Amino acid sequence: MSVFEVDSAFEAGSVAVADWPLCHVRLQNDGRFPWLILIPRAAGAVEFEDLSADDRARLMEEVVAAGRVDRALGVLMGRPVDKLNTAALGNVTAQLHVHVVGRRRDDPLWPDPVWGRPGAAPHQLETLNRLIETVKRSPV
Amino acid sequence: MSVFEVDSAFEAGSVAVADWPLCHVRLQNDGRFPWLILIPRAAGAVEFEDLSADDRARLMEEVVAAGRVDRALGVLMGRPVDKLNTAALGNVTAQLHVHVVGRRRDDPLWPDPVWGRPGAAPHQLETLNRLIETVKRSPV
Helix, strand or coil, X not given: CCCCCCCHHHHHCEEEEEXXXXXXXXXXXXXXXCEEEEEXXXXXXXXXXXXXXXXXXXXXXXXXXXXXXXXXXXXXXXXXXXXXXXXXXXXXXXXXCEEEEEECCCCCCCCCCCCCCCCCCCCCHHHHHHHHHXXXXXXX | CCCXXXXXXXXXXXXXXXXXXXXXXXXXXXXXXXXXXXXXXXXXXXXXXXXXXXXXXXXHHHHHHHHHHXXXXXXXXXXXXXXXXEEECCCCCCCCCEEEEEECCCCCCCCCCCCCCXXXXXXXXXXXXXXXXXXXXXXX
C-alpha cells in the first residue's frame, strides 16, 4: 500500500470525526465509553516501529490529547472518566491504530479491557452528534 | 508518593530484569507469550499526562525497544512473534506501566487481548533464566 487509506473495517463501529496533524481520528460508537481511535496517516504502517521517531513522539502527544477529549466526552455523557486505557493491538485489523478509552470503576467491563468483549450499544443520535462536535472543537 | 517505588503488586506475576534510561523493565512470567512491562521511574505517575513530553517520547522509544526484545524472546521460545500488542491500562494496578506483548495467530487467546484472562503458566526455570539474560543483554 503506497497511499494512506483508512481500512474499511473501522467503518462498522466508528465514525470519522477529525484529522489531527498525524492521525485520522474516529469516535467509536459505543454508548458505554468515551472512546477515540487514532490512525496515523502513514501508508502501510502496522507497528510503532513503522513510524519515524518524530512521528512516534507526535503520536504520543496525540494520545495525550485524545485522553483529554475522552475526559470531556465523559462529562457530556454524565459519566466522568476515572482511568484512561490506551492500546495498540491490531490483531483483528492490522492497520496501525491506537485506542484511547475512558473507563469508570462502575462501567460494565471494569476492570477488564474493552476489546473482544460483547455488549456495545450505539450512542443515541443526539448524543453522538454532540460528542462529534466536541471532538471537532477540541484543541490537539 | 514522592520517591519512585515499584508497586509490590507487580511481584506476583513478573520479575525485575533491567533498568533502561526511563523505565524499570520487568518480564511477565507467562510461558504463553514474550511479555515485558515498562514502568517509568516517575514517582506518582498514573497516566501519560503525568510525564513530561520528553519522557513520553523516551517512553515511546523504549516501547519500540521492548517490541524488538519480545521478537528475540519469541524466537528463543520457539514461537516467533506475529504481532505486538501494547497497552497502558492500570485498572488493577494504577501505577503507570506499559505492557508490550508478542502475539501469534496460533496463541491460546488470539485475537483477544491477554489481560484479565486466565491461563497463565510460568516459564520453566531454565527458559526463564535464558529470557532474563537476553533482556539484560539487549540494547535499548
